[in-house]
Amino acid sequence: MKIGAIIQARSSSTRLPKKVLLKLPFGGGITVLQQVIRRTLKSSMINELIVATTNDVADDEIIDISEQEGVKWFRGSKEDVLSRYYNAAKESSIDLIVRITSDCPCIDWQIIDKVIELHLKDNADYTSNTIKPTFPHGLDVEVISFSALEKAHLQAKDSFEREHVCPYISTTHCDMFKISSFEAPQELYAPDIRITLDTEEDYALLCAVFDFLFEKEQYFLAGDVVHLFRSKPWLKIINKKVVQKKHFFDLKDELKEAIKILKLQDLDGSADIIRKFVDGM
Template sequence: MRLGIIIQARMGSSRLPGKILKKLPEKGGRTALEHVVRRCLMVKEASEVIVATTTEEADLMVVNEAARLGVRSFRGSEDDVLERYYLAAKAAGLEAVMRITSDCPCHDPEVLGDMVRKFTGSRADYASNTVTRSYPHGLDAEVFTFEALEKAYKEAELKQYREHVTPYLYKSGIFKTVQLVQDKNTSDIRVTLDTPEDYALLTAVFEFLGDDFGLRELEELFAEKPWLSYITKPVVQKAVFSGEKEELEAAVRLLEKQDMFRAAAVIKREIN
């Protein structure tokens, strides 16, 4: 099976513009995207690594960075990311795709290899370590067949399905899905790059661990230095909701966590 890793990347970001070309650590020699590409190239089960960016002028910088790193790039729609993935996979002749985002510079190649083996061993259409979470935020990965990707591309119509690539695969109920889950749940660790706070945390992580570390070293670092998590404590993880009710329920949970019970009660009445 010809499996390729497609890294979703663009310069635009509402909370931290240009984040993928920031150096990690801050005075280091590698960009965040380089860390992602470098780690993906270590996955022996992958035939190719492709950076999928947009046709926006600013993303020529992403194309140039991919060329510098020696990997292929593909340019497609900024908003219809599902289409971008489908066309990139089709152009490369892939039979299966691993989806990685460029704001996750701490990926462990061994975990990604485990993901591929879970996917192939189960003969699933889709595998991930994100629907059922046990790995740190920032080690997120998904693997799916080209056939499933093509079906989603042709059938998925909702905006959330087009913008986020995979929700149709694990929410529609028409595909065989499996999850990679580790025994020790360390999903409270956040090492993804989305905000200035995230960048400060990741700079510290790379200064402590250097460029070559994996999941175990990451978990040990946060166990030894629990104060690291306080750097990103104010950050709210972005989420994908299947409808208004699910989004309102999430808002209630967030408000109640902040002891804003009267505001939460108002939304509860709307839901009911």
């Protein structure tokens, strides 16, 4: 069985353009994408790593970084990320796909291996540590059998399913697949910690994390991150108001989320108007 990690990466992020090309640690010579590649390569179970980017000329730099790091790359659709994953996996004859996103520079290879081990033990179609939020957000790992990925690629129609790769398997048609959930042990339970990269606030936090941990141990682990936040809880304040992007299938749920965002910005009047509308639905 060939196990391959596919890291999706592009430079045209809407909230923080070229985020994967930012330097971590700040002012150093290593990009966010390089941190993700190097940490993922420490996995003992992955046979191959592929960086899957888009056909856009703007993403040529991602190809350059991939070649510099000595890993394979694949170019595909910018919006249809599901097809990008499927074609990258098919071209390299990968049986088990490990999905990693390039905005997770603290990704822990030990967690990657444990998710793979559970997937194989359960003979699952899809296994992830994101089904039930228990880990810090930014240590996300999804493992997908090629047959499940192929079925999703052939049958998924919704743009949300195609943009985010796994929802057809994990959410909208989960009854068709065998799914396993990997949850954090007590010492790593910290779903309130956000160490992913979507905004300037996230980048400021990650710069602080790397300033504290990277010099001492370049390949720090999830336990080091959790310990850091427990010893310095003020770190959470840096990106406290960042809202994770979500997709809703129901207008009422979407409006409820809008109320939360408005309240974070102290826009109480607008929030109250929408709340009254929701109450009357």
